Amino acid sequence: MSERLLDDLADEMPPARLPADLWTAGRRLRQRRRVGYAVAAVVVLMLVVALPGLAAHRRAALVPADGRGGVPSRVELPHFWQAAVGQWPAGAGGPAALVYFTDRTRYFESTGVAVGVSGSYRLIYQDIGEGEGLLTADGRYYVRPGLRMLDLTTGDERQLPGAGQPLALSPDGRELLVGVANDDGVISYGDDAIPDNDPDKPDDLVAIDLRTGERRFVAVGRLNSYSTAAWSPDGTRIAVEGPVGRGDTGRRWSVMDARTGAPLWSLDVPLTQGLSGPAAWTPDGRRLVVFSFTGCTSTCDQAGYLARSWRVEQADAASGLLLGEAMLMPSGEPVRSIGWQDGRDLVFTYRPDPAGEARTTLVALGPQGPFRTLVETPAGVSGLAVAGDLVRAGAYGGPAPSPSIWAAPAWAYLLATAPFLLLALWIVRRRQRRV
Amino acid sequence: MAAEDSFRDYVAARLAGLSRAAYLLTGDRHLAEDLVQQALIQVASRWEKISAAGDPDPYVRRVLYHQHVSWWRRRRLVDRPHAEPPDTAVTDRVSDKAVSDKDTELTVRQALRRLTPRQRAVLVLRYFEDLTEVQTAEVLGCSVGTVKSNTRDALARLRATAPELEDLRGAR
Numbered sequence: 001m002s003e004r005l006l007d008d009l010a011d012e013m014p015p016a017r018l019p020a021d022l023w024t025a026g027r028r029l030r031q032r033r034r035v036g037y038a039v040a041a042v043v044v045l046m047l048v049v050a051l052p053g054l055a056a057h058r059r060a061a062l063v064p065a066d067g068r069g070g071v072p073s074r075v076e077l078p079h080f081w082q083a084a085v086g087q088w089p090a091g092a093g094g095p096a097a098l099v100y101f102t103d104r105t106r107y108f109e110s111t112g113v114a115v116g117v118s119g120s121y122r123l124i125y126q127d128i129g130e131g132e133g134l135l136t137a138d139g140r141y142y143v144r145p146g147l148r149m150l151d152l153t154t155g156d157e158r159q160l161p162g163a164g165q166p167l168a169l170s171p172d173g174r175e176l177l178v179g180v181a182n183d184d185g186v187i188s189y190g191d192d193a194i195p196d197n198d199p200d201k202p203d204d205l206v207a208i209d210l211r212t213g214e215r216r217f218v219a220v221g222r223l224n225s226y227s228t229a230a231w232s233p234d235g236t237r238i239a240v241e242g243p244v245g246r247g248d249t250g251r252r253w254s255v256m257d258a259r260t261g262a263p264l265w266s267l268d269v270p271l272t273q274g275l276s277g278p279a280a281w282t283p284d285g286r287r288l289v290v291f292s293f294t295g296c297t298s299t300c301d302q303a304g305y306l307a308r309s310w311r312v313e314q315a316d317a318a319s320g321l322l323l324g325e326a327m328l329m330p331s332g333e334p335v336r337s338i339g340w341q342d343g344r345d346l347v348f349t350y351r352p353d354p355a356g357e358a359r360t361t362l363v364a365l366g367p368q369g370p371f372r373t374l375v376e377t378p379a380g381v382s383g384l385a386v387a388g389d390l391v392r393a394g395a396y397g398g399p400a401p402s403p404s405i406w407a408a409p410a411w412a413y414l415l416a417t418a419p420f421l422l423l424a425l426w427i428v429r430r431r432q433r434r435v
Numbered sequence: 436m437a438a439e440d441s442f443r444d445y446v447a448a449r450l451a452g453l454s455r456a457a458y459l460l461t462g463d464r465h466l467a468e469d470l471v472q473q474a475l476i477q478v479a480s481r482w483e484k485i486s487a488a489g490d491p492d493p494y495v496r497r498v499l500y501h502q503h504v505s506w507w508r509r510r511r512l513v514d515r516p517h518a519e520p521p522d523t524a525v526t527d528r529v530s531d532k533a534v535s536d537k538d539t540e541l542t543v544r545q546a547l548r549r550l551t552p553r554q555r556a557v558l559v560l561r562y563f564e565d566l567t568e569v570q571t572a573e574v575l576g577c578s579v580g581t582v583k584s585n586t587r588d589a590l591a592r593l594r595a596t597a598p599e600l601e602d603l604r605g606a607r
Binding site for chain 2: 006007009010011012013014015016017018019022023025026027029030033
């Protein structure tokens with residue numbers, strides 16, 4: 001009875017109608033299957049060949065190298081999707097060899113780019129209008145204006161006590177010199193519509209111990225503000241430069257005792273002379289390197305600005321008086337000294353073509369010139385900071401890493417795989433509709 | 436061309452049986468037709484290998500039943516609305532016996548629809564195709580224990596939904 005019931009039911013079904021090309025359809029299916037197998041084999045083969053290389057590339061991009069590297073001889077602009085320091089899943093890039101600044105990132109504003117000694121590239125987001133910070137000697141921390149210390153090995157950020165503009169690190173790397181503004185919160189403008197420092201409320205110079213966070217006042221209320229500070233190589237003296245007078249119309253240099261802040265001398269100088277930067281002291285501590293120019297000093301138009309001719313001079317560290325030995329720059333504009341190579345050649349950031357596209361490189365200038373380019377940069381790089389240990393070691397000419405395409409935030413991975421996910425979803429839906 | 440000819444001969448000989456089994460599996464003529472076509476295209480794509488192994492039936496059965504389960508997984512076929520209502524209308528002139536048989540068939544169809552595809556496949560293989568538990572397990576690619584448990588569950592569900600199918604429980 002049971003079999004008969006099923007048989008009776010099955011009798012309702014006539015023999016299925018079959019397409020005339022049933023055999024051909026089977027052949028086509030076989031062909032498709034074979035093509036699929038071939039493609040899969042090729043893909044597997046490619047993955048087998050390429051995966052170790054990709055993994056090594058990714059490791060190089062994500063894992064800090066064990067040993068110290070060198071300053072790369074060339075840097076590139078980061079990818080649009082480059083991960084920021086500490087951003088998952090790329091993680092932090094490890095200690096940096098250098099940090100440069102560019103607005104050619106996905107933020108479309110000036111952004112720091114930390115290039116690790118391992119060759120990693122990581123972005124450092126900057127607030128709108130945020131200036132350039134300092135890289136500690138070991139390349140582990142980037143000190144942002146506002147005294148926020150970004151750990152480049154973890155992505156964590158901690159706030160140093162107080163606030164201010166980081167100016168220079170002590171030779172032993174323990175103390176950070178900071179200019180602390182005492183101006184009112186409101187912006188006041190002079191005749192030239194440029195925000196002024198209030199001379200009635202001069203800035204302070206503070207040294208902060210980076211390990212303990214302890215603050216020590218070095219100088220209280222001497223300059224309207226501090227634009228440059230340089231620690232002498234033996235750590236006993238500090239040279240500073242800053243504007244004086246109402247409307248910041250004057251400029252003063254001062255050298256003081258690094259411990260007590262007692263001024264050793266002060267000198268008002270014309271606006272055409274400026275201390276070169278944190279490496280202004282010569283290695284023997286007897287002279288100060290000065291970047292000077294001939295040309296217009298205030299309310300310059302573009303032509304006047306470009307007509308400036310620059311030279312590198314030296315001043316007596318005991319008096320501030322220029323020694324009369326000038327080295328003329330054939331072109332371009334020196335920006336900021338960052339160190340010395342072999343105790344002889346001044347290393348500084350340099351704009352090769354102020355009239356053209358913004359570009360800052362790192363160069364070295366010996367007593368006999370001409371200068372050599374230490375770090376090639378692409379157009380759009382506006383500033384450079386190099387780890388002090390590498391500067392002292394003279395470890396230039398390191399490999400030129402390219403930013404890894406894999407060092408990307410999670411959203412970039414999602415974005416990249418979305419078309420494939422959508423395609424897979426479409427195929428599944430299509431197959432379901434065909435059933 | 437010999438392969439194509441032997442395939443055509445096989446299809447001509449087995450089409451009716453395959454169609455009937457497919458109908459019991461799907462409960463729908465159109466779906467049964469699609470199922471048979473898809474299964475035979477799969478078979479045609481590997482015909483040389485299948486025919487070289489001897490009797491093609493075990494492989495063809497396996498394709499048919501797996502294709503059905505695969506369809507069900509992709510889409511709950513049991514819930515699919517029918518393209519046309521099943522032929523259940525009963526004419527006034529049929530005899531009481533015929534009316535009774537038609538009612539029973541309707542009950543069987545509705546009861547089968549309440550089974551999972553695996554349970555339905557087990558019933559069709561065991562009671563329509565007359566396969567043993569071991570052969571059924573081979574076709575479905577599962578253990579004999581799974582066949583037994585699926586059979587037991589299927590019959591229990593039939594008993595719950597259609598008590599008048601008591602005879603089926605008494606089968607092997």
